[in-house]
Amino acid sequence: MTEAAGHTPHHHEGAPAEDTGERTPQDYETRVSPFVEQFAADLTEAGMQRMAARVFACLLASDDGALTSAELSERLRASPAAVSGAVRYLAQVNLISRRRDPGSRRERYLLHQEVWFTAVAGRDNVLGRLRNTMHTGLGELGPDTPAGQRLGEAVEFFEFLQRELDQVLVRWRAHRSGRSR
Amino acid sequence: MTEAAGHTPHHHEGAPAEDTGERTPQDYETRVSPFVEQFAADLTEAGMQRMAARVFACLLASDDGALTSAELSERLRASPAAVSGAVRYLAQVNLISRRRDPGSRRERYLLHQEVWFTAVAGRDNVLGRLRNTMHTGLGELGPDTPAGQRLGEAVEFFEFLQRELDQVLVRWRAHRSGRSR
């Protein structure tokens, strides 16, 4: 059956602002789902495939950052096939990993540790590709042409950016572990 | 975000080939165009609309970073309509500006100063949007829930990233002017 295992609503009073307290199962529909969809939309806008974005967002909003195919399928009202495809992509780009719960034939898809970290590293890759293409183009155009100048500067910028980005990530690690972990 | 993670060493591949000197008109076809298309493909892969990417790449590879609609249309073998749309988009996101040469009815589209700078700032915008959506979601989910925890951390990461990114850009400015300008 499809009863959402592991999604026991946690009750929390004393919540911030105007949270009256109770968390009902309907909360998913009224509160979580809108967020998931909005976030997915943002990601899509930013270039990620739609379904992958939805799955990713859904995991992000789930209690323990992990859901089974069936759960995703239900929450997103999407076919298992669609989930399968999205999940394959996300695993490919290292945003999630798939885990086989021993004793059960269902699989759990869970957010990679430090997802955002990974995501930024990924961005780093596309920067690298752009940089390489420009570097090659520089060879074709000749570094002495006006266009070549511009390209050269761009290449420099990208290299600079990549170095800096790496350091930013290092700094984040420091920042992070410095406060609670 | 779209591509995978992992840390590809930022290797500079093959040095630019020998530049024999002459530049013929056919050079555009044989040398420039392939670069333009490849670069556009990279940008498309990274999420930019195809035609916009082509126009942008074309401008980047042009001698003075500026071309008329007709020139773009010819070099890209695309209809004026397509160019028009692409150009509108690029202006929208502040990557190019349009200039009306007084006395001529044609318009010139030129790369914005410090394009890459702008581009990164733009990326910053999408980061901001994601951050905001997450922040809102945090309100809905409650910061005391497991998902809320995760979200909160993500928001922090994004804020950190944005601050750092700003500084990186400042540093680039310094770096840049420190060497020649």
Added chain:
DNA sequence: CGCTGGTTTCACAAATTTATGAAGTTAAGG
């Protein structure tokens, strides 16, 4: 072995995105 729950693959339908020709605008130049 042979089911059976669970996931993946495949062919195809639906939705979206792109690009185009043609008609519509706008303003320079007579």
Added chain:
DNA sequence: CCTTAACTTCATAAATTTGTGAAACCAGCG
């Protein structure tokens, strides 16, 4: 004013991307 070069808008055709149902797979379990 009227012409006309140049850009834009619009409806539509073409290409791509998405998502789905149904069939194929693949272990575990009895």
